[in-house]
Amino acid sequence: MSPDRSPEEPLAPAALQSRLRTAVFGHRVFYYPTIGSTNDRALDLAAAGEPEGAVVLAEEQTGGRGRRERTWHSPARLGIYVSLILRPLVPATRAPLFTLTAAVATAEALRESLGLQASIKWPNDVVVARRKIAGILGETRGSDPLIREMVLGVGINVNHRREDFSREVLERATSVLIETGAIADRASLLAAILEGFERRYARLVRGQPADLLREWVSLSALPRGRTVVVAGPSGRSEGSMDGVDEEGALLLRLPDGRILRVPFGEIVESSWT
């Protein structure tokens, strides 16, 4: 893929659309030079009836969010800050599968378009060389048992140099530029992610997650058997990675051989080597 002439080249809708090979996703683009949070804007657009597949794209987020009001550092024109509107109409318990899928599509695009050894840390952090390169945050509103509207926000560190991160963040974050030494074309990367996501989406909506879960396992940063400590709903548990089930829950093999299902939580310790 051809690199940007400079990292300051905008990620304009026309640049994205000239590279898109999707049927629907990414063809309607709401583009902002600067915005508070792409997810907030996308939720508002979804509530106003915007159809599935529309994306909110921003060059800069002044209030980029992770979970629980953690900030996502979103400097102008360096990263990809995008939110996709979905209307899957599937039971809400399957919602986590969509964030897992976004992680799979993002990791795959980083590998295939850019040659990076990207992998996924459960549930959906995308990491390269143990450092976070992309984060996913899904949001829904309502209390329906079916998901009528959902937004998936993806933040990717692309053309950040080391000096674009604080020292603290640099310890656990990286970017495409830091890993490859080259400026990457953000529009091509985003087009590849949207294509990869759309390809898997229809199967998920039909309730066929098996292929997706196999791919997720194959991209896992922590392979089967690796010892981890997981903080889940029933506290901390140590065991070895055993996989994920059909709702995306982590399966942990405990020292006594039993399998513990962790429906949500995070991996707090792992032996990476």
Added chain:
Amino acid sequence: MGGGRLDSEIKELMEYIEASSFVEFELEREGLKIKLVKRAAVGNGQAGAAVPAVPAMPATSPPQALDAPAARPAAVESPDIHLVKSPIVGTFYRSSGPGSRPFVEIAERVKKGQVLCIVEAMKLMNEIESDCDGEILEALVANGQPVEYGEPLFKIRKGAPA
């Protein structure tokens, strides 16, 4: 879609409708039309059988009644008391972040569609909205605690905003 898959999906759907506040539900998709009607009156505590309309469905077991946790006997609906339930398994939060005020306080009047809390599972933040106008009587779960699917989160006294 294989018959077994369809059966299990419809069964799953029935369970969701059962736990929801819907009395009647229709879905039309991919040449399939399903209509589910709860037979039991809302709030009498009896498990309502969901009745699929078209096409005729093979017999499936009726959805289980979702018991309120034993520790919370007060969580019972009545004509003027509504329970907002969690649509997913996850962690319950009353505010958008550690430094923020709760979305709603006890005794506060809320409107239908107002965000009451967040239930999070795997970086999916589900903003739970009130499904009626009324007054928050009680939060049934403590901040940061795990909640089950269908678990009551708030007790609301129904009524139009003053």
